[in-house]
Amino acid sequence: MATIKEIKEQLQNITEINHPQLKMFELDKRVGVQKLVKQWHRENEKRQQLVESFEKMSIYENKMRKEGFQFIAGVDEVGRGPLAGPVVASAVILPESCYIPGLNDSKKLSEAKREELYEQIQQQAVAVGVGILTASEIDQWNIYEATKKAMLQGIQQLNVKPDFLLVDAMKLDLPIEQLSIxxxxxxxxxIAAASIVAKVTRDRLMKQYAKKYPQYGFQRNMGYGTSEHIEALQAEGPCELHRKTFAPIKTFFQ
Structure with missing residues (x-):
């Protein structure tokens, strides 16, 4: 008879609910084995939920492929609302065979999960592009136009030309068929993959900026208008990373 340790190792290699070994373990009356079996079922349910979520979120990509498109790029941005730092956009083309469980809106994920998914996206994607517009460029163009320009940059950075774009809530002036969602x-x-790449890229930049301007706490607030950030602005005034056309920063230049 297998030991509980051996059964634990064997369960780690079982992925099918009708696997004969799993059925055999379910009949084992040892308390330790029953705990392992229950744990396997809980984890399997989570795996199934991830699969179902991924399939549900693949509807647009699958539809476009059926219509004959091959290189479908998701496009998204991060950083429209902060008082400081750039707006960052990303374009990501995923292969048809791709499976990255847990993909979701970057705002719904923990930092650790975003970092983990970022690495998986980089490994599995057909192409990844990033566009960055600085605070001064945001002031020059306005945040809406700067966001579009960052998205265009991200698409231009792709080393494979997309034949269809799935864009988060924007319409881009490009001769490429697209759908705004x-x-x-x-x-x-x-689009979820693009949001994660954009978010991780921007957060890393803000942490680097925090070393040069530690007084604003950029490594914590990422440039958003937290009370800590506002208090630092009142005490120190703005730096070159602040968006001069955004309130309350524009009051410093009146």
Whole structure:
């Protein structure tokens, strides 16, 4: 008879609910074995939920492939609302065979999960592009136009030309067929992947900026208008990373 330790190791290799070994373990009356079996079922249920979520979020990509499109890029941005730092956009083309469980709107994920998914996206994607517009460029163009320009940059950075775009809530002036999807980062795997790449890229930049301007706490607030950030602005005034056209920063320049 297998020991509980051996059964634990064997269960780690079982992925099918009708696997004969699993059925055999379910009949084992040892308390330790029954705990392991229950744990396997809980984890299997989570795996199934991830699969179902991924399939549900692949509807747009699957539809476009059926219509003959091959390189479908999801496009999203991060950083429209902060008082400081750039707006960052990303474009991501995922392969048809891709499976990255847990893909979702980057705002719904922990930092650790975003970092983990970022690495998986980089490994599995057909192509990844990133566009970055600085605070001064945001002031020059306005945040809406700067966001579009960052998205265009991200698409241009792709080393494979997309033949279709899935864009989160924006319409881009490009000669490429596209679909604008409201809350696309929660309903499309490609847009979700782009949102994660953009978020991780921007957060890493803000942490680097925090070393140069530690007084603003950028490593914690990522440039958003937290009470800590506002208090630092009042005490120190703005730096070159602040968006001069955003309230309350623009009051410093009146």
């Amino acid at each position: 409201i809350k696309g980062d929660a309903t499309s795997i490609s």
